[in-house]
Every structure is written in C-alpha cells, then in structure tokens.
Amino acid sequence: MNLDDYRGVWVFIEQNDGKIEGVSFELLGAGRKLADKLDVPLAGFLLGDGIKSLANQTIAYGADQVYVIDHPVLKHYRTESYMKGVIYLAQTYKPEIILYGATPNGKDLASAVATDLSTGLTADTTMLDADVEKRLLEASRPAFGGNIMATILCKKHRPQMATVRPKVMKALAPDYERSGQVIEEKISLKEEEMRTKVLQIVNDVTKKTNLADAHVIVCGGKGMGDLQNFQLIHELAETIGASVGGTRDVVEAGWLPHEQQIGQTGETVTPKIYFAIGVSGAIQHVVGMKNSELIIAINKDPNAPIFDVATYGIVGDAMEIVPQLIAQFKSLRTEKGGEVSYA
Amino acid sequence: MHIVVCVKQVPDTKIIKINPKTNTLDRRSAPAILNPYDAHAVQEAVKIKRKTGGTITVLSMGPPQATAVIKKSIEIGADRGVLLTDRAFAGADTLATSYALSKALERINMDLPIDLVICGKHAIDGDTGQVGPGIARRMDIPPITSVIEVTEVNQEEKTVLIKRKLTSGYELIQSEMPCLLTVEKEINDIEYSPMPNMIKAARYEPIIWSVNDLENVDRTQLGLKGSPTIVGKMFTPPRPEGGKKLEGSVSEQVSQLMEILMEKKDLFTLTSSR
Incomplete structure (x- = not known):
C-alpha cells in the first residue's frame, strides 16, 4: 500500500428518510478543519434512494465535493448494500481519512467497511486532530471506562477511519452560496441478492427519552x-x-x-x-x-x-x-x- | 440449531483504577468479569434454544484465566465453550481480534454448522462494538447490530425476524441464517441460574485452543502485528479552569445559587400560569 496515493478527508452523510442526521453536519465542520490543515479537499458521501438533492446541503455545510450513489436498493440502511457502495468509493477515490457519526448505523457501517478494507477504525471519538507532517489522523477517545483519554493512530493503513460522537463537534453555519462538485457514481445492486430485508421502521418517540x-x-x-x-x-x-x-x-x-x-x-x-x-x-x-x-x-x-x-x-x-x-x-x-x- | 456466542472477560471498569504516574490501567485493582452485554447474549441464546433446541457454544479469546467467563456462560445455560489463548493473539485491536475469532469459528463450523452467532453490543473495557460486525464480514454473513428483540426464528425457512434499535425507534429486519447479532442490554433480563447449571459450570473444563489448533492462519494478521491501530498516547484532558465555587453555609450557598439562576432570565424564568 502506497500511503501517498491516499488524499482527502471524507465524511459519511447519514440520511434517514431524506433527512440528513445532525452529526453529519457536525462532522463536516470538524472535517473542514482537518482538510484545511492537511491542505486537501473535504468530501461528503451520500447513499440512498432519491437523495441527490441533499448534495447542495452537504456543500453548504462545508464540503468541496459530494459523492452520490442513488439506488432503489439503498432506500433503507442495510449493512450489506451500503458497505458495498462505500467500499467502491473508497477503493476508487482513495481518501486518507473517513469520518462517520457514532450512530447505530454509522458504527455498523464503519465496522464492516474497516474489516473489508483491512484498515484501522477508532470508535466513539471525541477529539480530532491531524499531524500534518506524518499525515496522521489523531483520533482521541475516553478509554478504560473513561478516566483517561487515548489517542489512536493508524500509521500504515489507509483510509484512516473513525466514528465520532454526536453533539461533540460543531457544525458550521450553512452557506448556500458555496459551490462544490457533485460526483455521481453507479454500482450494481440487486434486491434479490440481499440477505436482509427491512420490513418496517417504527419511530418510537415515546421510548426515546x-x-x-x-x-x-x-x-x-x-x-x-x-x-x-x-x-x-x-x-x-x-x-x-x-x-x-x-x-x-x-x-x-x-x-x-x-x-x-x-x-x-x-x-x-x-x-x-x-x-x-x-x-x-x-x-x-x-x-x-x-x-x-x-x-x-x-x-x-x-x-x-x-x-x-x-x-x-x-x-x-x-x-x-x-x-x-x-x-x-x-x-x-x-x-x-x-x-x-x-x- | 447451533448458536455460537462470543464472550469476553473484562475488568470491571466501575472500580478499575488508573496508575496516575504511568497513566496505565491497574488491572489488579479490578475483578475480572464476564462482559455484561455478553451475559445478555448468552441469555438470549438460551431463550432461543428453549424454542428451537440445539447446541450453544461459547467462544472467547484471552489469557488462560478467561476460562472463568466460559464457566460463567455455562452457568447461564451454554452447553460448551472454547477459549482461544496464545501469546500470538496478544495486543490485538478490533481487526486482529475479529480475524482470530473468525478462524476459530471456521473450525467450530466444520465440526457443527453454525446457524447464528451472537455477541454483546460492545465490551465495557473497549466500548468499540466493532468486533461483532468484523466477524460477520469475515464469515461473509449479515451482521445485525443493536438488536433489542429476536422476534422469530424460523428453522425451516432458515430466517430470523429481528428488532434493531435506531436513533429514534427501531426497525424490523428479516435476515437469512446464518447471521450475526449484537445485542443491547434491554433484549432480556438475566435469569437466575438453575442449580444443575451451577454444578455443571463448576465441573466444566473449557476446550483450550492455541494458534496451532486453527487452520490456514495468516500469522501476520494476528495480535499486535495484525493491528492497524495503535495507542499513540494516553493523557488526561487539559483540566478546564473550572468555575466558581460558592462559599458560606449551606443555606447561604443555596440562596446564592437561586440568585444566579434567577438572574439568568434568558435561561430560567418564572412564568405565571394564570
């Protein structure tokens, strides 16, 4: 693996029912800082069904580029379909850093992708920084039940990946005048090849505190x-x-x-x-x-x-x-x- | 029906101490326990087995004394247990851990085909939740994380119906078997172990495997060598300056606090309900 082939900071833009999760905006804010520090573009990547229109919002919150995979099979989040898309994008465009929100779906996706890409993944990060000279993501998180912080590094594998706690990073104020590039990609997905089906989604607001x-x-x-x-x-x-x-x-x-x-x-x-x-x-x-x-x-x-x-x-x-x-x-x-x- | 539950021995993080000089974990300061989420995973396997019959195998990786968590799992109702223990596995991060466990699962599967793998949502010493999905990917079976209910197991169709927790609510998923589930605590209550289980657990000798007991192992993917992540540094976050400590007697301090709260009109106001 030639580490220098990998450039750019990417953020998983998690959407549910066509609505982007707050943590994705926060990560665009945090990713913007990392990208500026490393002097590379910041990209969001967006998967779903009929979600192209969300690209503009992604740019408004700080992305320079948005990779979009729009496919009916991606209507609901499923590990097997989403990971296929993300792995394709990561192998094609080779970002050096990928950030995901530490939501149930974000963590699920990141864990599967990291395994297939044989790369490092830091869970539930609460501090992000970059070592510019070594081009290393410094992902810090509370460790051992939480009385100490540990900075996790991934020196020899790319992309360097982390899931980040919601509500820890700050989103930028959206600027709808910002311009960016939208890159549409197509992958082959067949519903009959899927081993899991989402039968029903229940928004249970009473249960959520x-x-x-x-x-x-x-x-x-x-x-x-x-x-x-x-x-x-x-x-x-x-x-x-x-x-x-x-x-x-x-x-x-x-x-x-x-x-x-x-x-x-x-x-x-x-x-x-x-x-x-x-x-x-x-x-x-x-x-x-x-x-x-x-x-x-x-x-x-x-x-x-x-x-x-x-x-x-x-x-x-x-x-x-x-x-x-x-x-x-x-x-x-x-x-x-x-x-x-x-x- | 063959269910394999992956379990981990963890220090009880509620009582663990950090050596302030070296910033390292003082493992002797905390008792080692069965990871609480894994106890729920074993319990769920027991509940499923009650309906389907079959075998529950537990699998763990750790130092020799981790046989204790296998015995604990037998107490909850598992039938047998395997401990992977070898210095070659030491220092593994989540990627290397899922590799080693998947190799052991391969061997278990040859002996008795696996229908379901169940893991806890995460281990309380690492809090990552990455090993479960990692194992599923390596076995090429669907991972279903954050499971709060196993609604139905259909042995004829080889499918399961699962409730999976989402940020707001849950989703109902149908999956082919074999698949891998990671379970939340709310999935069940740990039952009291019946006496025969306790006796069985006390007498049970877990199966011990070293790296040599596994087939087709790429040793470069094991342990520290096979781990892409490393701990760069440990630190206590810079202590913020801290705020103002109030002074005086208890009632004086309470009065001061009330004044402060009432001053923050934009935050906290008293509105008439009439």
Whole structure:
C-alpha cells in the first residue's frame, strides 16, 4: 500500500428518510478543519434512494465535493448494500481519512467497511486532530471506562477511519452560496441478492427519552448513596420541570434505565442548565455533558473533577442541599403563583 | 440449531483504577468479569434454544484465566465453550481480534454448522462494538447490530425476524441464517441460574485452543502485528479552569445559587400560569 496515493478527508452523510442526521453536519465542520490543515479537499458521501438533492446541503455545510450513489436498493440502511457502495468509493477515490457519526448505523457501517478494507477504525471519538507532517489522523477517545483519554493512530493503513460522537463537534453555519462538485457514481445492486430485508421502521418517540432535547437536566451520580436518596433527583427535576439523567454507575446500579444514561456510552446532552449532583466527573461522563451552557455541580468532595467543568460549584452534602433547593423553588412558585419554566 | 456466542472477560471498569504516574490501567485493582452485554447474549441464546433446541457454544479469546467467563456462560445455560489463548493473539485491536475469532469459528463450523452467532453490543473495557460486525464480514454473513428483540426464528425457512434499535425507534429486519447479532442490554433480563447449571459450570473444563489448533492462519494478521491501530498516547484532558465555587453555609450557598439562576432570565424564568 502506497500511503501517498491516499488524499482527502471524507465524511459519511447519514440520511434517514431524506433527512440528513445532525452529526453529519457536525462532522463536516470538524472535517473542514482537518482538510484545511492537511491542505486537501473535504468530501461528503451520500447513499440512498432519491437523495441527490441533499448534495447542495452537504456543500453548504462545508464540503468541496459530494459523492452520490442513488439506488432503489439503498432506500433503507442495510449493512450489506451500503458497505458495498462505500467500499467502491473508497477503493476508487482513495481518501486518507473517513469520518462517520457514532450512530447505530454509522458504527455498523464503519465496522464492516474497516474489516473489508483491512484498515484501522477508532470508535466513539471525541477529539480530532491531524499531524500534518506524518499525515496522521489523531483520533482521541475516553478509554478504560473513561478516566483517561487515548489517542489512536493508524500509521500504515489507509483510509484512516473513525466514528465520532454526536453533539461533540460543531457544525458550521450553512452557506448556500458555496459551490462544490457533485460526483455521481453507479454500482450494481440487486434486491434479490440481499440477505436482509427491512420490513418496517417504527419511530418510537415515546421510548426515546427527551434528554437530547431537554433545556434543563438534573443528573444524579452514585454520590447520592442509594435508590431512596436518588428520589431527591426526581423531586428536584419535577419541581423545576427538568429531565432526569444519571451516570453510568447509577444506571449499572439499576436506579435509572439505560436510556437516561449520560456520557460516553449513553446520551450526549447540551441543555441550557445542567445540574450534576453527587457526580464525580469521570471523563466518560464529562464528554457527554460538558457542552451544556450552565453547569452546576454539587459534590461533597472539593477535589471532584466535576468542579473543573462546572460553572458554579457547591461543596457539600447533596442530601442537605437538594431539599433546600427544592424548598426554595417551591416557595418561589407559591409566592409568584406561577410555574417554574425555562425559555 | 447451533448458536455460537462470543464472550469476553473484562475488568470491571466501575472500580478499575488508573496508575496516575504511568497513566496505565491497574488491572489488579479490578475483578475480572464476564462482559455484561455478553451475559445478555448468552441469555438470549438460551431463550432461543428453549424454542428451537440445539447446541450453544461459547467462544472467547484471552489469557488462560478467561476460562472463568466460559464457566460463567455455562452457568447461564451454554452447553460448551472454547477459549482461544496464545501469546500470538496478544495486543490485538478490533481487526486482529475479529480475524482470530473468525478462524476459530471456521473450525467450530466444520465440526457443527453454525446457524447464528451472537455477541454483546460492545465490551465495557473497549466500548468499540466493532468486533461483532468484523466477524460477520469475515464469515461473509449479515451482521445485525443493536438488536433489542429476536422476534422469530424460523428453522425451516432458515430466517430470523429481528428488532434493531435506531436513533429514534427501531426497525424490523428479516435476515437469512446464518447471521450475526449484537445485542443491547434491554433484549432480556438475566435469569437466575438453575442449580444443575451451577454444578455443571463448576465441573466444566473449557476446550483450550492455541494458534496451532486453527487452520490456514495468516500469522501476520494476528495480535499486535495484525493491528492497524495503535495507542499513540494516553493523557488526561487539559483540566478546564473550572468555575466558581460558592462559599458560606449551606443555606447561604443555596440562596446564592437561586440568585444566579434567577438572574439568568434568558435561561430560567418564572412564568405565571394564570
């Protein structure tokens, strides 16, 4: 493999039902920086059925080129059909870097493609950079349960690939005046050769927690002690109309369902206000909430790393502080005769 | 029906410590357990077998003491287990791991054809979720990731109906068998192991294979040599400056916090419901 044959930064533009996933825009933003640093074009690649029109949007968010494979067999995401398209594109155009959103489909696709291309893939990346001289992607992610970051390199194989956590990178403001090149490719796909069929897609909004869209989140950690004390988290959340989240430990202990886990292996959230109560602030948790606008931490341990990311911190016993907070909010409510809410 | 479940022994990351001087994992600080997602994978195999009959084989790769997770799988209800253990496999990333496991699966398949491979969604020490799909590609069978329900197994038609989790909701997939599933925790609850399983597990001697027990192995694809990715460096992210710590008694601090919150009118306002 001649590494110098590989040039360019590519981003998988994930679309569902003709709508591009937010993480793809974020990756175009992150990819733009890498491409500029490496002095190469940034390309998006788009697969689906009747999705050509999405190319313009891809360019508006920062791509110089968009590779499009439009085919009826690609209507729904399937590993076997999508990977065929991606492998064809990668072998034909030889990008040096390919980024995918760490969504169920993005991770699935990247894992299959990496195996067939015999190349390296870094999972759930939260920091991206490039070593220009060595032309290496530096993909960093929390490791070992999340108290430390590891930078993963792929020195001798191309393309260098990574899946990237949603909501960690920043999308550029779209510019519909930007011009770019759209390259259409055709591959042979036959429905009768497919071994899997998507029979039905159910958008189950009730099951998805509202954490991702919440304006205010009250998150409890194992510092709450036990399930009974953890009820204080629910009570505070209810009083101020917030959503409840928990750390990995809390979910492992069964105090909350997995859907409410915030962090590397749970949800990434960006609310306007984030209460971290009895949360120590392990890296794997912090990557899932550090982009919140206002972070309030309550913890007994003055050295807890959560205070490093908190806007305001209270060192003290949550069992003492939270009831007082609840009482204050409740009295405020009676006093003014209204509901606490957020803009 | 022959179901193979791939399992991994992992340090319990909830309690593992990092040596602050060397930034490396202090493996002695944490007990080794069966990866929680893999326990659900074994449990799902047991549930399927209840309806279809057949054999459940577990496969693991790791140091000799990883026989413990095979015994644990027998306790949940697996019939037999193979441990791949050899220094040649050491230092493998996900690509080299899926290669080694697929070679072992090849041998298992020769002995008794495989209908279904089940893996956990990811291992809690690596959190990648890449090995399952990697194995499927190498065996050239469809990978179906993020499985939350095995709705139907049709042995005559050789098909399965699967619910697969999506970002918002799920999809119903029909796949030919053999195929590979990676399962989410919500797929089932781990049942209490019946006494006969516990006794069987205690007495069970896992089958041990070294690299020499596998056929047609390209050694350059194994272990560290076969791994395209390497850890460049480990670091604790630069500590942000941190915010302001409030001071005073508890009630003083709570009052200060209330003031701060009320000041952020654009964030947090009190609206009259009347």
